[in-house]
Amino acid sequence: MNTTLAVGKKKQKLYQTDKILCILLLLGDIVGLLLSLSICLWLQSRQNLNSFDPLNYLFIFLVLAGLYLADTYHPDTQIAGLRAPSRILISSVVVGSIIASLIYFTGVWGKDMVFKRGILLSSLSIFTLWAMASRIWAVKWVRSQAQHSRWLILGADKKAILFGKTFLECSSLGQLVVLITSQQKINELAKSNRVSAGSLNDLPQWSQQAWSGVVVTSPMELSDAQTQQLMQLRLSGVSIYGIPDICETLWYKLPSFLLQDNWLAFGAGFNLASDSISQKLKRLLDIILAWSLFLFFSPLMLLVVLAIKLDSPGSVFYTQIRTGLEGKPFRVYKFRSMYQDAEKRGAQWANERDPRITTVGRWLRLTRIDELPQILNVLWGEMSLIGPRPERPEFDIKLRQEIPYYDLRYVVKPGITGWAQVMYPYGASVEDAYEKLAYDLYYIKNYSLALDLAIVFKTIRVVLLGKGR
Structure with a gap:
């Protein structure tokens, strides 16, 4: 572990x-x-x-x-x-x-x-x-x-290299020092002038320096003396992390390609899927808030219906089959933001300046107003107000094949808004799906009412600043 x-x-x-x-x-x-x-x-x-x-x-x-x-x-x-x-x-x-x-x-x-x-x-x-x-x-x-940030990484396996690349992309000034054994290779990371390498056998000397934290990639490979040295570092005030833990702490996400079965099996969190009390409380809040939102936004939704009718021919509402709790399909409802028959050539992701989007639809997407009819899905128990965004089954097939632990996002009900939606732009590729899943996994692992409240405030900010798509 x-x-x-x-x-x-x-x-x-x-x-x-x-x-x-x-x-x-x-x-x-x-x-x-x-x-x-x-x-x-x-x-x-x-x-x-x-x-x-x-x-x-x-x-x-x-x-x-x-x-x-x-x-x-x-x-x-x-x-x-x-x-x-x-x-x-x-x-x-x-x-x-x-x-x-x-x-x-x-x-x-x-x-x-x-x-x-x-x-x-x-x-x-x-x-x-x-x-x-x-x-x-x-x-x-x-x-x-940031100029004084220095992180010590013990080991250079595949996951350590992936973490190092992610760190360098997310931090413009941080420095990495990787301690390796003579058999390990660090060529991929050594290309950066912000990465230096040393011998794992010299850990006692390196531990005398100031560190922002230490990341241990494979604890089982450390000797008893090296483990003792880490204990001394921890007692001196330096935080010790496994790779998933450091991603969770630094970026509030859990990249699936850095996870392992044993970490998921023994790690803390992921209580929402098994805690019936939390599930019932979340459902009760969903019902109360969904009815309140429906009544509050009814005048706005009537204006949206009129605007869509005047803007382009076709139905006011748009329905799609999405994947829900435990992979079960359900029909989701949205205000139509694209021209009629926009997907006559098959399912495809929406791009930032997608020509299929109508004039009114572009504003609906920016403010996320097109999602309001999903309040009905919440009242019917198919969705929650907050949770991972429900994906289309056509995309699920491909994403499941390419992204490890992808199905973990369906151990909870999908939501109208969620941690991934407020922390990352609208996904339109497999790479975006990787990032969205990382935030979804963080939410599922760390679910709490406080986190839901933070998502609510961040959603309001997204709507007011027009950061949707």
């Missing part, structure tokens, strides 16, 4: 910084909002901020929600060419407009000190500058940390 994930005593030096950075930015935003409100309130009326006033917390919540939906807690990413500071400015304008509208329509203007003229607008303006500055600092800090 691969080495069990060891949570070290010290913070991991690069990839754990993503979580740490998000928390620090969130705390910094809360402090910045409180300071901005306090300063503006003092300058305007010489009064201190009332910490028991719920309107203060409503204002803070709306601002933080806007920042989250604008994806500003990942400051080094671009969305539609906009970096975090630009998205912060847009978020502040939108949130400011929403707050102004709420104040106007509820008639609370002037009834509370916080809502007096100039306080909220001034506070939001000061905080916007604060948030922009914090993101600029965060980007510089992340890049400086």
Whole structure:
């Protein structure tokens, strides 16, 4: 069995910084909002901020929600060419407009000190500058940390080489040191100037250096002395990983080509498939939320029906046979986003600029509104609101042959949205299916209500930013 994930005593030096950075930015935003409100309130009326006033917390919540939906807690990413500071400015304008509208329509203007003229607008303006500055600092800090990321890999079998390639693709600045035996070859990895190799027999010397973590590819091949050395590293605060565990920790996914039967048999997680209580609770939430969504989106769905009818001839709805729980087929319902008879030449994946997609259909796909009729599939028990995306049986045959552990995605009900859908673009090839499955396996292994809640918020972000296809 691969080495069990060891949570070290010290913070991991690069990839754990993503979580740490998000928390620090969130705390910094809360402090910045409180300071901005306090300063503006003092300058305007010489009064201190009332910490028991719920309107203060409503204002803070709306601002933080806007920042989250604008994806500003990942400051080094671009969305539609906009970096975090630009998205912060847009978020502040939108949130400011929403707050102004709420104040106007509820008639609370002037009834509370916080809502007096100039306080909220001034506070939001000061905080916007604060948030922009914090993101600029965060980007510089992340890049400086990435330059010092060094990972030690013990062994160079096929899976280690695949992991190394994935690491180099996902990390632009991280360094790998691979310790091998004299019989092993590392030619594929040695082509990169970010990879160096050494002898596994020199592990005591290498262990004296600073490492972000150690990855053990084949624990059974280590001698007792080398195992003792790893134990000392772990006790000193360096985390020790097996290959699947490090992928799970760094990238929140489980690439199927790096998995092994013994890891799946003995590893933790994958409880949703066997836990009847979790299944029943998930089903109960599906029913309650599906009915709520159906009632809430009914007016929008009526408008969509009218838009599809006016845009192109054909049926409003489109149905397909998809693979469900335990591989059983079922019929899924969607709003039609392609021209009539779009698949007269047979089943095929949709491309980014597929000519078969209608004008209205392109907007439906970008906002994922075309998926709304699947609420009926949820109510009928064929799907869940959250789970792996159901695939077509025609594609399943090919993917099952090419992707190891592909059928694991069907040990749970498919979903309208899911971890793969919010973490990776719409799949249109076997390579995309590999990546989507990696995220699906992570979800199945680590299922929790907290993870479902995270997927809900990320789905809202995808819809608002138009990142679907």
